Amino acid sequence: xxxxRIDSDSARVLHRGIAxxxxxxxxxxxSVNPELRAARAMTRIDAARTELQDAGGEPEDVxxxxxxxSDEALENAxxxxxxxxxxxxxxxxxxxxxxxxxxxxGPDLIEAMRIDATSARDQMIENGRMMLxxxxxxxxxxxxxxxxxxxxxxxxxxxxxxxxxxxxxxxxLDRMILxxxxxxxxxxxxxxxxxxxxxxxxxxxxxxxxxxxxVLCSLDDLESMGEAMRTYRVLGRGRPGELVPEATxxxxxxxxxxxxxxxxxxxxxxxxxxxxxxLVDPALGGDRHSSAFEALRARMRSRPEG
Numbered sequence: 001x002x003x004x005r006i007d008s009d010s011a012r013v014l015h016r017g018i019a020x021x022x023x024x025x026x027x028x029x030x031s032v033n034p035e036l037r038a039a040r041a042m043t044r045i046d047a048a049r050t051e052l053q054d055a056g057g058e059p060e061d062v063x064x065x066x067x068x069x070s071d072e073a074l075e076n077a078x079x080x081x082x083x084x085x086x087x088x089x090x091x092x093x094x095x096x097x098x099x100x101x102x103x104x105x106g107p108d109l110i111e112a113m114r115i116d117a118t119s120a121r122d123q124m125i126e127n128g129r130m131m132l133x134x135x136x137x138x139x140x141x142x143x144x145x146x147x148x149x150x151x152x153x154x155x156x157x158x159x160x161x162x163x164x165x166x167x168x169x170x171x172x173l174d175r176m177i178l179x180x181x182x183x184x185x186x187x188x189x190x191x192x193x194x195x196x197x198x199x200x201x202x203x204x205x206x207x208x209x210x211x212x213x214x215v216l217c218s219l220d221d222l223e224s225m226g227e228a229m230r231t232y233r234v235l236g237r238g239r240p241g242e243l244v245p246e247a248t249x250x251x252x253x254x255x256x257x258x259x260x261x262x263x264x265x266x267x268x269x270x271x272x273x274x275x276x277x278x279l280v281d282p283a284l285g286g287d288r289h290s291s292a293f294e295a296l297r298a299r300m301r302s303r304p305e306g
Contacts (some may be wrong), residue, residue: 041068041078052089062086076116080123083112109161117165125174128158128181142287152184159185188215217255225259232256250285271300
């Protein structure tokens with residue numbers, strides 16, 4: 001068998017073996033060596049991460065991570081890694097419940113913020129960025145990722161901890177990711193405050209315009225939805241790909257119609273508009289948007305006349 005091909009079971013055994021070797025070394029030579037202590041902790045974190053990726057994690061891994069997080073002799077960054085991974089493992093283990101369990105698991109994230117607010121925030125933003133990428137991949141293939149979807153439920157405790165933690169730094173990309181975590185994690189008002197701050201600096205940046213409009217569109221007041229509509233109209237000018245990327249153009253077209261449906265205005269214009277958009281592209285912008293257009297069209301057809 002090719003030694004380069006190690007299946008997931010073998011990988012878990014390998015990680016556990018290395019972790020046990022480190023434990024033996026610490027037992028023989030003591031835990032006063034900070035480099036050895038840190039290496040052992042990181043090996044155990046890596047082993048637990050492998051368990052999470054392969055099988056959702058096991059109880060002994062969570063216990064190990066708790067011990068690492070409680071070890072004040074370790075660097076704060078290592079302790080925070082252990083807490084964030086412990087939270088993620090417990091969230092996966094609780095999946096399939098009523099969806100609120102993850103919120104009750106948030107104390108691990110809050111504890112990480114108490115250890116070092118800046119380091120915890122930065123690590124949580126990076127974890128959140130990867131979760132956002134997964135959500136976007138699901139949407140690209142046509143999945144509906146609403147607020148009850150598991151991928152968004154996992155972001156709720158992150159949004160809670162980040163919302164109550166240290167303010168964002170000056171890095172604009174981190175601030176945009178933070179705003180998206182807050183929005184997808186169910187805290188649109190806090191997300192809007194972040195987007196407003198970025199928009200004051202870069203009002204014409206495409207990602208800022210889209211992100212801010214999406215938050216405004218999600219709010220229930222007419223003023224917010226009106227402002228979102230104005231932005232979507234700007235983004236939806238011309239033809240797909242002419243002034244903005246095609247995906248952005250279709251996103252703007254769809255959300256304009258969803259706002260009309262939400263506020264109950266010009267309802268009779270929605271279905272004809274979808275048919276005109278179909279003349280632009282029979283696929284209605286592809287997998288990411290077509291199912292939402294078709295669902296909207298079906299709702300319009302099922303509405304009682306008059």
